Amino acid sequence: MNIESLVEVKANPNIPTLTPGDTVRVSSKVVEGDKERTQVFQGVVIKLRNRGVGSSFTVRRVTYGVGVEKTFPTNSPRVEKVEVVRRGKVRRAKLFYLRGLSAKTSRLKERRLSPREQELEREEAERLKREEAEMAKAAAEAPVMEAAPEAAPAAEAKPQ
Numbered sequence: 001m002n003i004e005s006l007v008e009v010k011a012n013p014n015i016p017t018l019t020p021g022d023t024v025r026v027s028s029k030v031v032e033g034d035k036e037r038t039q040v041f042q043g044v045v046i047k048l049r050n051r052g053v054g055s056s057f058t059v060r061r062v063t064y065g066v067g068v069e070k071t072f073p074t075n076s077p078r079v080e081k082v083e084v085v086r087r088g089k090v091r092r093a094k095l096f097y098l099r100g101l102s103a104k105t106s107r108l109k110e111r112r113l114s115p116r117e118q119e120l121e122r123e124e125a126e127r128l129k130r131e132e133a134e135m136a137k138a139a140a141e142a143p144v145m146e147a148a149p150e151a152a153p154a155a156e157a158k159p160q
Helices: 096-100 115-141
Strands: 023-032 035-049 056-063 066-073 079-086
Touching: 023 066, 035 066, 035 096, 079 115
Parallel strands: none
Antiparallel strands: 023 035, 023 079, 035 056, 056 066
Protein backbone atom coordinates (compact mmCIF):
# COMPACT_ATOMS: atom_id res chain seq x y z
CA MET A 1 0.00 0.00 0.00
CA ASN A 2 1.44 3.32 -1.05
CA ILE A 3 0.34 6.62 0.53
CA GLU A 4 0.68 8.41 -2.79
CA SER A 5 -2.10 6.23 -4.20
CA LEU A 6 -4.42 7.13 -1.31
CA VAL A 7 -3.84 10.88 -1.01
CA GLU A 8 -3.43 13.33 -3.85
CA VAL A 9 -0.80 15.87 -2.82
CA LYS A 10 -0.35 19.12 -4.71
CA ALA A 11 3.13 20.59 -4.95
CA ASN A 12 3.51 23.93 -3.18
CA PRO A 13 3.75 26.54 -5.96
CA ASN A 14 5.53 29.01 -3.65
CA ILE A 15 8.72 26.96 -3.50
CA PRO A 16 11.20 27.58 -6.34
CA THR A 17 13.80 25.09 -7.54
CA LEU A 18 16.36 24.72 -4.75
CA THR A 19 19.89 23.32 -4.76
CA PRO A 20 22.26 22.64 -1.87
CA GLY A 21 24.27 25.72 -0.97
CA ASP A 22 21.49 28.19 -1.73
CA THR A 23 20.84 30.84 0.89
CA VAL A 24 17.07 31.00 1.30
CA ARG A 25 14.51 32.95 3.29
CA VAL A 26 11.64 30.64 4.32
CA SER A 27 8.34 32.13 5.53
CA SER A 28 6.29 29.59 7.44
CA LYS A 29 3.04 29.76 9.39
CA VAL A 30 3.38 29.18 13.13
CA VAL A 31 0.41 28.50 15.40
CA GLU A 32 0.71 29.67 19.00
CA GLY A 33 -2.41 28.94 20.98
CA ASP A 34 -5.27 30.37 18.95
CA LYS A 35 -3.11 32.87 17.03
CA GLU A 36 -1.33 32.25 13.75
CA ARG A 37 1.64 34.27 12.53
CA THR A 38 4.38 34.12 9.89
CA GLN A 39 7.91 33.30 10.98
CA VAL A 40 10.90 33.89 8.70
CA PHE A 41 13.97 31.62 8.83
CA GLN A 42 16.99 32.46 6.68
CA GLY A 43 19.92 30.12 6.16
CA VAL A 44 21.79 27.76 3.84
CA VAL A 45 20.13 24.71 2.29
CA ILE A 46 22.30 21.80 3.45
CA LYS A 47 20.09 18.90 2.38
CA LEU A 48 17.36 18.16 -0.15
CA ARG A 49 15.23 15.05 0.21
CA ASN A 50 13.22 14.17 -2.91
CA ARG A 51 10.80 11.40 -1.94
CA GLY A 52 7.54 12.35 -3.64
CA VAL A 53 5.05 13.09 -0.86
CA GLY A 54 7.80 12.99 1.78
CA SER A 55 10.06 15.54 0.08
CA SER A 56 11.74 18.08 2.34
CA PHE A 57 14.67 20.46 2.59
CA THR A 58 16.86 21.36 5.56
CA VAL A 59 18.06 24.91 6.22
CA ARG A 60 20.92 25.76 8.61
CA ARG A 61 21.90 29.03 10.19
CA VAL A 62 24.15 30.10 13.05
CA THR A 63 22.65 32.51 15.58
CA TYR A 64 24.55 33.78 18.61
CA GLY A 65 27.18 31.09 18.07
CA VAL A 66 24.64 28.24 18.06
CA GLY A 67 23.85 26.29 14.90
CA VAL A 68 20.13 25.85 14.22
CA GLU A 69 18.70 23.53 11.56
CA LYS A 70 15.08 23.34 10.49
CA THR A 71 13.55 20.83 8.10
CA PHE A 72 10.62 22.02 6.03
CA PRO A 73 8.28 19.66 4.13
CA THR A 74 8.19 20.65 0.47
CA ASN A 75 4.47 19.93 -0.01
CA SER A 76 3.29 21.52 3.23
CA PRO A 77 0.78 24.38 3.10
CA ARG A 78 2.46 25.73 6.26
CA VAL A 79 5.38 26.93 4.11
CA GLU A 80 4.06 30.22 2.73
CA LYS A 81 6.97 31.10 0.46
CA VAL A 82 10.65 30.51 -0.13
CA GLU A 83 12.91 33.22 -1.53
CA VAL A 84 16.36 32.39 -2.88
CA VAL A 85 18.65 35.14 -1.59
CA ARG A 86 21.78 33.85 -3.33
CA ARG A 87 23.02 30.73 -5.07
CA GLY A 88 25.99 28.95 -3.51
CA LYS A 89 28.77 27.18 -5.39
CA VAL A 90 29.19 23.68 -3.93
CA ARG A 91 30.39 20.28 -5.11
CA ARG A 92 28.40 18.09 -2.74
CA ALA A 93 24.76 17.05 -2.50
CA LYS A 94 24.73 17.04 1.31
CA LEU A 95 26.57 19.82 3.12
CA PHE A 96 26.88 18.23 6.55
CA TYR A 97 30.52 19.30 6.76
CA LEU A 98 29.27 22.85 7.45
CA ARG A 99 28.23 21.67 10.92
CA GLY A 100 31.85 21.39 12.01
CA LEU A 101 32.90 24.81 10.73
CA SER A 102 32.55 28.18 12.42
CA ALA A 103 30.05 30.66 11.04
CA LYS A 104 32.74 32.64 9.26
CA THR A 105 34.49 29.66 7.65
CA SER A 106 31.21 28.07 6.58
CA ARG A 107 30.48 30.84 4.06
CA LEU A 108 30.09 29.61 0.50
CA LYS A 109 31.16 31.27 -2.73
CA GLU A 110 28.38 32.62 -4.87
CA ARG A 111 27.58 30.73 -8.05
CA ARG A 112 27.54 32.89 -11.15
CA LEU A 113 24.58 32.25 -13.41
CA SER A 114 24.74 32.15 -17.19
CA PRO A 115 22.42 34.53 -19.07
CA ARG A 116 20.07 31.60 -19.81
CA GLU A 117 19.90 30.64 -16.10
CA GLN A 118 19.27 34.28 -15.16
CA GLU A 119 16.38 34.41 -17.61
CA LEU A 120 14.88 31.21 -16.15
CA GLU A 121 15.23 32.62 -12.62
CA ARG A 122 13.52 35.84 -13.68
CA GLU A 123 10.65 33.95 -15.35
CA GLU A 124 10.12 31.78 -12.28
CA ALA A 125 10.10 34.84 -9.99
CA GLU A 126 7.55 36.56 -12.23
CA ARG A 127 5.39 33.42 -12.29
CA LEU A 128 5.43 33.24 -8.49
CA LYS A 129 4.47 36.93 -8.22
CA ARG A 130 1.59 36.45 -10.67
CA GLU A 131 0.29 33.42 -8.76
CA GLU A 132 0.57 35.28 -5.46
CA ALA A 133 -1.35 38.26 -6.91
CA GLU A 134 -4.04 35.94 -8.30
CA MET A 135 -4.42 34.22 -4.93
CA ALA A 136 -4.72 37.59 -3.17
CA LYS A 137 -7.29 38.75 -5.73
CA ALA A 138 -9.29 35.53 -5.36
CA ALA A 139 -9.20 35.85 -1.56
CA ALA A 140 -10.45 39.45 -1.78
CA GLU A 141 -13.29 38.51 -4.14
CA ALA A 142 -14.37 35.43 -2.20
CA PRO A 143 -17.63 35.90 -0.28
CA VAL A 144 -17.15 36.22 3.45
CA MET A 145 -18.99 33.55 5.40
CA GLU A 146 -20.41 34.85 8.64
CA ALA A 147 -20.00 32.67 11.68
CA ALA A 148 -23.14 31.01 12.98
CA PRO A 149 -24.31 32.37 16.33
CA GLU A 150 -23.13 30.30 19.22
CA ALA A 151 -25.64 27.85 20.62
CA ALA A 152 -27.25 28.88 23.88
CA PRO A 153 -26.27 26.79 26.87
CA ALA A 154 -28.63 23.86 27.40
CA ALA A 155 -29.20 24.48 31.08
CA GLU A 156 -29.91 28.11 31.80
CA ALA A 157 -29.64 29.57 35.26
CA LYS A 158 -32.72 28.46 37.21
CA PRO A 159 -34.20 30.73 39.88
CA GLN A 160 -34.01 29.28 43.35
